[in-house]
Amino acid sequence: MYGQDTAKDVYRDALPVIVVSLVAGLFAGTILGSETMREGIESVPGLLLLLPAFLATRGGVYGSLGARISSGLHQGIIEPRFELDERLGNAIVASFINGMSVSVFIAVVTFIVLTLTGQSGSLLQLVGIMVVAGFLSAVLMLSVLVSVIILGYRRGLDPDNIIGPVVTTLGDVFGVLFLLVGVYVTGLIL
């Protein structure tokens, strides 16, 4: 029965996924420490400043979407099927709106912080990077997260143990990668 797990059960359930996300985290760290990314950090003022907020926002948006779907499944008000269920659809649309609006907000705040601390920065460049990175993240995270939770639940995995690792794994690796894509794309346009 749910809720009667011992520490050993929780440890055993969580360890494999935590280790997978650890490997992904190291991969993200390696991208971050790479020559290309370090050049990006030096060429775009504010990139290091917005990095934690950007990475964390996806954790917040998609982690809470996952927890919501999980509770819905446990309560039996969401069916583990790939259908246009109204609740599931609403939750996905809301997550997309949340992710995009907060990404733009972060760009604006970063610009304001740069201006207040007397550093130079481009608002257009920061917003462009965040829109590109936020949009790519949303498409990837929403499709993978919903699929993994539903397929996992059907196979008897507890979604509560899957969400965090899936979100941070994909979020960190692709977050850092999409940030680089954003830097590249805005570099082409501006």
Added chain:
Amino acid sequence: MSVGDGGTDEWSIGRMVRTMVPLLAGLSLLQMASGSVLESFEATLLTQPSLLVLVPVQIGTAGNLASIMCSRLSTQLHLGTFELSPSNPAIRANTVAVFGLAATVFGIVGVAAWAIGRVLGGSLSVVEVLTISLVSGMLLALVVVVLSVVSVTASYRLGYNPDDTTIPVVTNLCDITGVLILFGVVVAVL
């Protein structure tokens, strides 16, 4: 309507956006604090890539552990079996598991980040990186446990669905304290 009873209002787009956006925006503002810390260590980070590698892993693992603990507690709340008490077996089991997972993961991370950092041109010793990783990791586990229990309880008492609030709040606070703890330990060790 009680919290998390699965009524349609609880799952409306407007409500999910209105609950989440101000929260996420506020938390991104807080994230700027950890972004500023990263920026102030920019020179050290660029010359010691091991530390840059540690950043996403440290943050990601904290977020993972927090998300596992929070969604487990919040699902219990929805099922009506959550009780805030040190003798609650679920809180105990989750706490022990979080510390066990942290010890396992941050041990591996320390060695891996050292090796990757070496390849990327860093000069820190394996003992230095491992100490930084383990000490900051265990302090972080403590923060994860305390914040998870406090925020699930608080969001319940304030009438918010814990799925919308606990994950964003706890992962964000863990990210921020993670960066602060990490660089506190870096300053102490190096």
